[in-house]
Amino acid sequence: MSLNTVAINQGMTRFDGHAEVWLFGYGSLIYKADFPFLARRPASISGWTRRFWQGSHDHRGTQEAPGRVATLAPAPGAVCHGMAYLVTPEEFAHLDYREKNGYLRLAICIAFDDGGSAEGLVYIAASDNAAFLGEAPDAAIAAQIAGASGPSGPNRDYLLALAQALRDMDKPDDHVFAIERHLARLG
Ligand code: SIN
Numbered sequence: 001m002s003l004n005t006v007a008i009n010q011g012m013t014r015f016d017g018h019a020e021v022w023l024f025g026y027g028s029l030i031y032k033a034d035f036p037f038l039a040r041r042p043a044s045i046s047g048w049t050r051r052f053w054q055g056s057h058d059h060r061g062t063q064e065a066p067g068r069v070a071t072l073a074p075a076p077g078a079v080c081h082g083m084a085y086l087v088t089p090e091e092f093a094h095l096d097y098r099e100k101n102g103y104l105r106l107a108i109c110i111a112f113d114d115g116g117s118a119e120g121l122v123y124i125a126a127s128d129n130a131a132f133l134g135e136a137p138d139a140a141i142a143a144q145i146a147g148a149s150g151p152s153g154p155n156r157d158y159l160l161a162l163a164q165a166l167r168d169m170d171k172p173d174d175h176v177f178a179i180e181r182h183l184a185r186l187g
Contacts, residue, residue: 003130009096009105015121021089022120024110026050026082027070028059028158029123031165033083034098035091042113042169043084045122049075050173052141052159055131058101059152067148067155068133068141070162070176071103071125081171084110084120095123102129138175142182156183 015021020038023029024045033040054071061067072080087095096105103123111117125132136144148155163180166173 004100006096006100014107022118023085024122030083031161037085039086041084043110044079044081048072048080049078054125055133060155060158061148061150099123102131138178139182142179146186
């Protein structure tokens, strides 16, 4: 089952009237910026950790064989590294559509790696969304990813591109890298 979150997200008024909004990306938004942006800065958010716990029926899997993509799980004391983009509000029509399979916009404090911070938005797929899959052993997550593919391509490519982007940013992520190692063993 999937839930389309577009209408809910478009009802969010938190940044109404702002000419520019910072968006924090931690998954495919790190390596696939298919929208115009005014600035891009490596950044982090606190209290959340990246997990491949969200099902994907629309991008990296199908209804019959959902893939697994990144979401954030609450984790007091944790820091999640990613990429922040400064965008105009018009971009959220595309972004809401792209993230429609369970992700809700959340206002969050974004800390920039080169100093300073700003309040912005992040898309999070919480545990109560219809496509949420939740925790599983790394090997099982890798096996599911290996067998899934959707309109945006093989699920494996999502994981590998994210792992490479995090490596390029020098921001290792144990969870992502462990799944990457299991995927490599699966061939
Ligand atoms: C994100 O990248 O910030 C959200 C999850 C995704 O689109 O992969």
